[in-house]
Amino acid sequence: MTTDLTIDASSRNTSGLETVAPPIKERRRRRRSGQSWRDALRKDWRLYTFLILPVVFLVIFRYLPMAGNIIAFRRFRPGGSLFGDYWVGFYYFEMFWNDPTFWRVFSNTLILGALTLLIVFPLPIVLALLLNEVRSRRFKRAVQTITYLPHFMSIVIVAGIVLQLTSLDGTINQIIRAVGSDAISFMQMPDWFRTIYVGSEIWQTVGWGTILYLAALTTIDDQLYEAARIDGANRWQQTWHITLPGIRPTMMVLLILNIGSFLAVGFEKILLLYNPLLYPTADVISTYLYRVGIASGSYSYSTAIGLFEAIIGLTLVLSANAISRRLVGSSLW
Structure with a gap:
């Protein structure tokens, strides 16, 4: 007891x-x-x-x-109240929800964002891995300088170069005529715009992104490579099992940031490159907001679209960060 x-x-x-x-x-x-x-x-x-x-x-x-x-939920008129005159609820959200033009620019934004993410994002990683294998420092520095200099050019200069190269009398059409073909009106044919835009993004941004990955590669311990060589690992196996895991945190952080700006496709470059003939493939949310908001004065309507875009971007960032933290162990927070 x-x-x-x-x-x-x-x-x-x-x-x-x-x-x-x-x-x-x-x-x-x-x-x-x-x-x-x-x-x-x-x-x-x-x-x-x-x-x-x-x-x-x-x-x-x-x-x-x-x-x-x-003002996305209120009627705003220039010269009136700063926060709108009266409450309209989800009226402007219903407007763009039922607007076929909005869904066209939304699909264009998704396509350009996906192409940029799938094509442009991996290229700095590939270039950094290739430069990491180069033993000649002089050649390595020359390639780095040539590739990241376009990043410092103004968007206006980049757009001017692209327009000059793709014009009827530009360098590309001169080469096409030299091989016996007819000139192509690149900037008047909607089907060519996405290729031109992605190509200009590659030329302008790949070199700068390579610098970040090369900096991450310097943090990898050389003893890991020595141990791998002793175990008989070739260069590809060393890259797959040592180099890529070593720069994985940097890759995931930049991937999350790119996913967050997925819908924020380059406004300035597209605005300088496109024209009404290219609207079917070149018109994106940011340029559409510029036209209906600033040019046309529909501030409440454009604010509703911008808020919708911001909510989607925030959702993508939070989702990508959660998935990265759960699967990879690297995240922004």
Whole structure:
């Protein structure tokens, strides 16, 4: 009988400790984290002051303008109330939902975004892996310089070069005539626009993206390659089992960021390249918003479309981050 009472008392004490201990540990952990945060701020307050201007910039130019999204649900007229004159609910969302033009530009945005993600995104990785195998530093630096210089060109200059190359008297048509074929009106045929756009993106962005991956490659321990060579691994096996896993966190972060900007296809370049003849394949959400919002003055309608695009982008970022964290173990947060 005494043994049973003792067992019951010990079980009650144990259960009581189990229910009381976690809150105590949690409070201690929070107290320690709060103290460590204050200690770090007190110790490195000079470094934290550098965050003031970026935070103020983000608040003023990124977060405060979000209040303007309210006009997606209100009737806005220039010269009237800053947040619209009266409530209309989902009227403007129903407008673009039933607008065939919107779905055309939405499909164009998806196609251009998918082509950019599937073609342009892997190329810097491939180029970085190839340059990593080059033993001549002079040749490696020359290739890097040639490939990333287009990144620093203005979009206007890039668009001008593309228009010049693809014009009827441009370099490409001169080569086509030289081989005995007829000239092609590239910028008047909608079927050619996606190829031209993706090609210009490759030329302009691949070299710059390679720099990030080359920097990530320098963090891989050379002893891993030595151990792999001792085990008899060839160059392809070393790349597959050492190099790619070594740069995987960088790859996943950049992939998540690219997925987040999936619908934000290059507005400036498309606006400078396209014309009404190319609308069937070149008109995307951003250029459509420019026409109906700024050019036509339909601010509430364009705000509703922009809010819809932002929600989709946020959903894609959160989904990609969750999938990456679950499957790969690398994520933004």
